[in-house]
Amino acid sequence: MTDLSLPNLPGGLPDKRQVAASFSRAAASYDSVAELQRAVGAHLLTQLPADLQPPCWVDLGSGTGHFSRALQACYPQGLGVAVDIAEGMLLHARELGGARYHVVGDAERLPLRSASAGLIFSSLAVQWCADFAAVLGEARRVLQPGGVFAFASLCVGTLYELRDSWQEVDGLVHVNRFRQLDDYQRLCAASGLQVLGLHTQPHVLHYPDVRSLTHELKALGAHNLNPGRPTGLTGRARMQGLLQAYERFRQPAGLPATYQVVYGVLHKPLSEGD
Numbered sequence: 001m002t003d004l005s006l007p008n009l010p011g012g013l014p015d016k017r018q019v020a021a022s023f024s025r026a027a028a029s030y031d032s033v034a035e036l037q038r039a040v041g042a043h044l045l046t047q048l049p050a051d052l053q054p055p056c057w058v059d060l061g062s063g064t065g066h067f068s069r070a071l072q073a074c075y076p077q078g079l080g081v082a083v084d085i086a087e088g089m090l091l092h093a094r095e096l097g098g099a100r101y102h103v104v105g106d107a108e109r110l111p112l113r114s115a116s117a118g119l120i121f122s123s124l125a126v127q128w129c130a131d132f133a134a135v136l137g138e139a140r141r142v143l144q145p146g147g148v149f150a151f152a153s154l155c156v157g158t159l160y161e162l163r164d165s166w167q168e169v170d171g172l173v174h175v176n177r178f179r180q181l182d183d184y185q186r187l188c189a190a191s192g193l194q195v196l197g198l199h200t201q202p203h204v205l206h207y208p209d210v211r212s213l214t215h216e217l218k219a220l221g222a223h224n225l226n227p228g229r230p231t232g233l234t235g236r237a238r239m240q241g242l243l244q245a246y247e248r249f250r251q252p253a254g255l256p257a258t259y260q261v262v263y264g265v266l267h268k269p270l271s272e273g274d
């Protein structure tokens with residue numbers, strides 16, 4: 001997850017092959033720890049226009065296919081396509097039903113025909129795309145006129161407790177970077193799609209200790225993949241420093257981890273002049 005509002009990232013962007021490999025490895029463990037992902041995707045479903053009846057829908061960054069199955073239930077007449085960059089996720093999802101087709105593909109270069117989908121639904125995937133303008137361009141190309149692109153993503157402020165705690169210890173990049181909310185707003189406004197809604201909502205999860213949080217990020221495949229991240233094992237003294245630094249955030253419910261979720265619903269005008 002890369003925040004391009006930071007111009008001089010050490011070493012550039014996370015390698016998509018690493019993102020794909022990390023999520024493929026996580027396919028078997030993902031569902032058992034995806035509490036936040038479930039809540040976010042469920043909220044995104046409630047944001048879809050009530051009268052939408054897409055003949056073809058796309059679950060973009062479909063992961064294990066939980067929301068492909070939900071979309072299938074919402075639109076039983078529609079033909080579903082699950083697209084993900086991680087083949088391991090698609091192999092896992094295919095066994096569980098939902099979408100008719102499972103296609104390996106990148107949200108920045110969709111392997112789908114122009115004007116072929118009535119809905120593109122994407123929950124917690126596009127924060128992995130460095131070029132969000134390209135994602136929007138592809139959504140616009142692939143949507144039929146009148147079609148809807150609904151996405152949930154993450155912005156700056158996500159996992160700030162972990163980031164700030166590491167900052168105190170060694171100042172290195174231990175947490176994936178996220179785009180600013182302003183960037184989402186600006187890019188959506190310039191996309192040629194009509195913005196029906198764009199809002200953020202914080203979700204806060206609680207953990208008994210730091211290790212529970214970092215293990216969960218790993219089980220999700222969502223641990224830090226940024227260039228500039230520290231390599232090798234985390235030394236005992238640094239880990240101790242991290243645990244201490246994180247303690248200052250402790251609440252009665254445990255150690256908080258905040259996710260700043262951006263929800264967007266965009267509409268492709270019926271004609272270019274609209």
Ligand SMILES: C[S@@+](CC[C@H](N)C(=O)[O-])C[C@H]1O[C@@H](n2cnc3c(N)ncnc32)[C@H](O)[C@@H]1O
Pocket residue numbers: 019020023024034037038041060061062063064065066067083084085086089105106107108122123124125126128129222
């Ligand atoms: C956190 S999971 C979310 C999965 C599912 N949407 C859910 O809510 O349970 C993120 C998914 O996005 C996929 N992904 C990451 N970058 C992608 C890209 N550039 N194009 C398509 N999928 C991508 C990952 O492989 C992973 O399966």
